[in-house]
Amino acid sequence: MNARSLRTQHELSGGIFHGTADTETIVYTIVSERLKVSATEEAVHRTMRQLQGAYSCVLMTATKLIAFRDPNGFRPLCCGQTPDGTYVVSSESCALDAVGAKLIRDIDPGEILVFGKEGVVSDRRLCGGARALCVFEYIYFARPDSVIEGTPVHRARLRAGRFLAQEGPVEADVVIGVPDSGIDAALGYSRQSGIPYGVGFLKNKYIGRSFIAPSQDMRETAVKIKLNVIADTVRDKRVVLIDDSIVRGTTSERIVRLLREAGAKEVHMRISSPPFRFPCFFGTDVDSAENLIACRLHSVKEIADEIGADSLAYLSVEAARRLAGEQGCSFCDGCFTGKYPIDIPEDQGKSRFEQPIPVQPE
Ligand code: SF4
Known part of the structure; x- marks a missing residue:
């Protein structure tokens, strides 16, 4: 810092x-x-x-x-x-x-x-x-075949999916995950809920993470060529769609639209992390508050409407803190709570985020 x-x-x-x-x-x-x-x-x-x-x-x-x-x-x-x-x-x-x-x-x-x-x-x-291990390492950054602080990342993501199924249940026909980090959580959701797991997307291996692309145009283009829906999995089905996060909302909106175009009857989005509402001062490159969808909009229902989903639920902060399970790892969860494990110097621009809008449950 x-x-x-x-x-x-x-x-x-x-x-x-x-x-x-x-x-x-x-x-x-x-x-x-x-x-x-x-x-x-x-x-x-x-x-x-x-x-x-x-x-x-x-x-x-x-x-x-x-x-x-x-x-x-x-x-x-x-x-x-x-x-x-x-x-x-x-x-x-x-x-x-x-x-x-x-x-x-x-x-x-x-x-x-x-x-x-x-x-x-x-x-x-x-x-x-x-x-204060970054909780996003388990949710998104790390590879699922890594072990961090004694907990396999794959297992932590399965656990996130299980917690999500308990906290955000819905009646549906198939659970699919957004590659890559949504896949493990989707499996966890499926196992906990009993709703069958399906392969919903084919991912283009040659394009990077869209939220890191520097301009909005580039991010939009990146989303368009990054994922293709496997229509057979979702046609005429009520779909639970699992992703690891919603940052600006553009990727999620596009993905929900792709599923509807492929014939999905309903799309219920479930996110294996809490709403992203605060900046990170520890190396994660996050956009300004006005671009974060959970800062711009008041309620989960409004966010669901903006991305075009029939329903939306996030993982709770309490559940995110239990991702390492029996290892009892202490996490940084500052980008969800605004509470950081160390003091943030004034010149880091924290004031831009000082009065965030709390996200209300649906
Ligand atoms: S603020 Fe969020 S992204 Fe940054 S280190 Fe903490 S948990 Fe990780």
């Missing part, structure tokens, strides 16, 4: 930056601190004391691999080992599988883990703060 002010400090003392990534500011701070201490890991520790917000980093020197994670653990970071003893660090455990490494454990919030000639050394001086 304080990357801009740290960067300015470095620039005022002669630092020249080559890009705009926050990572460069972190590296610059580590290099500055390294000039004052004898070991890189000590420079990392001193840097972490200056950084505010979310980061999970891996750093290489000529002789060491150093992994470090912010004291709240907003983003995941884990380490593993290949059969020949090589250590691997990754943001997600699925990357360990890809190189034949076994997951050893998550790197703890605030921990600095150093892999060097002396073996593996853990510096835990900054551990012990309030844990």
